[in-house]
Amino acid sequence: MDEKGRLFNESLQKIQLPFRLSGLPLYSTEKFTFKLRILSFLHLFFLSSGALGAFHVCWVKAMAGEDFVTVTVMAPCMCFSSLAGFKALHLILNRSKICEIIDKLFAIEEETKNYIVDDIYNKERNSLHKVITYFKAVYIVLLIAFMISPFSIMAKNYFEGDFELVYPFTLSYPFDINHLELYPAVYLHQVECTIAVFLFAGAADSFFYTCCLYISIQFKMLQLQFEILIPDDRSQIRLKFEDVKDKFVELVEWHEKLISLTNLLEVVYGKITLYNFVISSVLICLTLFDVTVIKDVSLALTFLFFLTTCFVQISLLCYFGDKVTQASTEVSDAVYNSLWYKCDISVGKHLLIVLMRSQKPCKLTALGFADVNQRSFMRIMSNAWSYFALLKTMYH
Template sequence: MAVESLFDVTLKRLKLILILSGLNLEKCNRRQKIKRRCVFIFNSIWLNSDIIGAVFYFIDGIKNGTDMTEITYLAPCAMLSAVSNLKSFYLITYNKYVNNLIDELRALEINSINYNTNIKNQIEKEERRFLNVVINLLNILNIGMVVNFTFSPLILIAINYVRTKEVELMLPFLDVYPFDPLNIKYWPLVYVKQIWSECIVLLEICAADYFYYICCTYIRIQFRLLSYELENLIPTKPYDQDIRGRLLELIKWHQHLISVTNILELIYSKSTLFNFFSSSVIICLTGFNVTAIDNLAFGVTFLTFLFMSLLQIFFLCLFGDMIMRSSLEVSDAAYNCLWYSVDQRLTKDLMIVQIRAQKPCKLTAMGFADVNLRAFTRVLSSSWSYFCLLNTMYTPTTHEN
């Protein structure tokens, strides 16, 4: 019986998320694929009907001179919904590349079994521990956000009833419908619809982002193993084994990792570009809502939303940065091996490896920006600029009131 790889074990953590979102990463039979597509189409219609309602509310708000806090209340949620749409769309569009990426990462893990087992286990343990912490943290925040958006309107309804003895129905999100959503006949259905729309957004983002984190983690594991093997390629007595043969294996390993990183780049580059742009706006508007909305319940809700938005783009950049840094370590490993104790021909081969490894493997936002921690600081800088501008625009209105 074949032993299940650690990559497959980690990938299983996405099983429930993929089922509920209707997305599929691995190859499956026609029947399973049709089922997943039906769930995805149902969720897309469900979600995008609310997005359309949000767009109409935004347009009506501008036309009618609605207060800026009401307009910006809905905008971050609508933009995050657009991000989820785009991420899931590209996962489906590049499904063949996703399947290929999974197969390649499995092959890399199988091939690395032949190398130092103790070091391999140690590196895998460290990287998987960090990955689990990230996923668990984001799961807690996402659940907290669903709970906040679900119960905040109910809490406000209860508070208003205690004060005024009147029931004033509210919804989690301000959308336009072809009927009165606050009518008691429709209100429960609309309430449930909006909550599930929020769940769809989070499920689709989690499916895309968690798969990205998993792939980045296992690519980094491979780069760290490659660096270790390359650094220890040449023993103290250099001619007691086939060093050139081992070096050729390591070079092929390096080329394989470059190819796998390029596949990951192809899958995520377009959605990452939109994610960078939208994150600046989302963080700006969410921060504005936290400072401008007086209601404590909604303030806490948007504070949770702000942390989730910050962590989402931070981890996107962090895992990209991890790949870049680990690929550069290959160059250091080539330099740190005992290259001066072997013949000139082998030394030249090692120099070529070192020079190639100085060009890092990296993920980009369609080539416009590298996905690393510097990109995260630029997103924060843009968000702060937008926030200051928005706050300046809002201040005169406050004084007029």
């Protein structure tokens, strides 16, 4: 661990690709240059235009009194696009805080490098890297599916003698897109919209997962140090506070830094998480409805894959948020499990203060409306299922 923040930096390298491709600098040493600003602006422009086009299609079809299934086909894509755009804007607006979080995690890892337990680090980091790799694979497969599906449908229609232009999505444009010479431009626009959604969503989510994991690892390291704060000395002499003062102060400062870091992450992701929770219920409801109602098998499979992605995304968000809460709360158990009864009463008083503070968990919330934990995930699933059941009943 001679290299500063080497372990955390290895995980950041895993998630740097979506940041680079989306035009968003990750490290504080990287400048938000004019070229990066143009790249991120172009992604946002294409994403916004695609989301507005999908919204206009839904609005026109609804006003025309078309079938409800036809109206809601583009609703999931519209919701997911708006969510990705919202995440991108917050990443840009909170760039200074994101850099501060990274620098603080670097500093904490460097300061506590002598306390690192390789088994805990390796296990947690491997699980994180598997999640990141999984999402990269899912987004690539989804992108390829969206890119190839129009050509497969057009080829099928061509051999059946009914050729017509097919696009990945049904978006509204201020001009007639049913012209062969316009097809490449419109097709590339829709592909770029999809790429922008995946890049922004992947960058925001993967950074959140990484920060939550490393904060929870630091809390686990802190637990171990509190447990062994009092040496197992068989002598009858009770330790006084002066004997463990230096180590105790170091652990308390470590605890305060982790609390501050969690609060900073909450500031960056509070609004994103709230919007994510609200949109996820709608997304899962509408996507599940489309899967069960649409008769086109290929389209239904696409929505099923999309439903799985939404389900996994919100479950991982709650899972990693819950890891921070659990790890911070378990600090109190570690203090209680220490050999406090072998020390002077002054040591016990100081440990009691830490125990009482750590019983108040460090938690990430959806702007204070809901905690980011497994209970929230179950609540989202319950709400989505209730909306789906009501929607299905009204439809029939």
